[in-house]
Amino acid sequence: MLSSxxxxxxxxxxxxRAWVEAPNFWHxxxxxxxxxxxxxxxxxxxxxxxxxxxxxxxxVKEENLRRDPRVSLSCVDADNPYDRMMIRGRAVQFxxxxxxxxxxxxxxxxxxxxxxxxxxxxGERRVMILxxxxxxRHVVGVExxxxxxxxxx
Numbered sequence: 128m129l130s131s132x133x134x135x136x137x138x139x140x141x142x143x144r145a146w147v148e149a150p151n152f153w154h155x156x157x158x159x160x161x162x163x164x165x166x167x168x169x170x171x172x173x174x175x176x177x178x179x180x181x182x183x184x185x186x187v188k189e190e191n192l193r194r195d196p197r198v199s200l201s202c203v204d205a206d207n208p209y210d211r212m213m214i215r216g217r218a219v220q221f222x223x224x225x226x227x228x229x230x231x232x233x234x235x236x237x238x239x240x241x242x243x244x245x246x247x248x249x250g251e252r253r254v255m256i257l258x259x260x261x262x263x264r265h266v267v268g269v270e271x272x273x274x275x276x277x278x279x280x
Contacts, residue, residue, distance in 0.1 A: 136259060136260065136261065137260040137262055137263050138260070139173065139176060139260065142265065143212065143214070143263050143265070144173055147173050148172065150170075150237050150238050151204075151205070152169070152202070153169050153171045153180075154167070154168055154169070154201050154202070155167055155169045155180065155188060155199070155200055157187075157188050157195070157198060158195045159187070160191075165188060165191055167187075169182075169200075170234040170237070172233065172237060174257055176259075176260075177219070177220075177257040177258055178200065178216065178258040178260065179230065179256065179257050179258070180255075180256055180258075181230050181231045181234055181253055181256070182253070182254060183253055183254070184223070184253070184254050189221075189256070192218040192256060193218075193221065196217040196218040196219065197215075198215070198216050198258050199213070199214070199215050200215075201213045201214070207267075209268050209269075210266075211265070211266055211267075212264070213262075213264045213266070214258075214260055214264075215261050215262040215263075216259050216261050217258065217259055217261065218256050218258055219258070219259045220256070221255075221256055222254065222255040223252060223253070223254050227254050227255040228253050230253070230255040231244040231247075231253050232244055
């Protein structure tokens with residue numbers, strides 16, 4: 128699932144890619160200027176080895192990521208909430224203009240089966256954000272403790 132080979136970059140394996148390519152709702156966590164978390168549900172997809180999502184310029188998540196690129200994403204299986212995927216990474220590219228608009232339309236097709244994103248607000252500008260993965264974890268059931276946390280019995 129996680130292949131980092133000594134670097135600080137992880138790659139998507141088939142299982143993780145399938146989760147991201149499916150129309151699952153993901154919770155995106157960013158860091159507010161005061162250090163507190165900001166979490167919002169998002170539509171996501173895959174762009175090469177990156178996770179991609181789209182937002183409007185001026186949204187809290189976009190401003191947070193331009194200041195601090197660290198991001199966390201989590202998703203639970205709709206049929207089994209004890210089956211979950213967690214991704215950490217960093218926003219490495221912000222793409223504006225026509226490419227961002229087309230990305231939003233692709234996400235709308237994936238999630239609500241419309242050819243265009245129908246909730247655009249007049250004057251808003253979209254931005255496509257690409258996330259480079261640093262850590263991926265898939266857990267089913269109760270997550271085990273990290274080594275050394277529990278006393279030996």
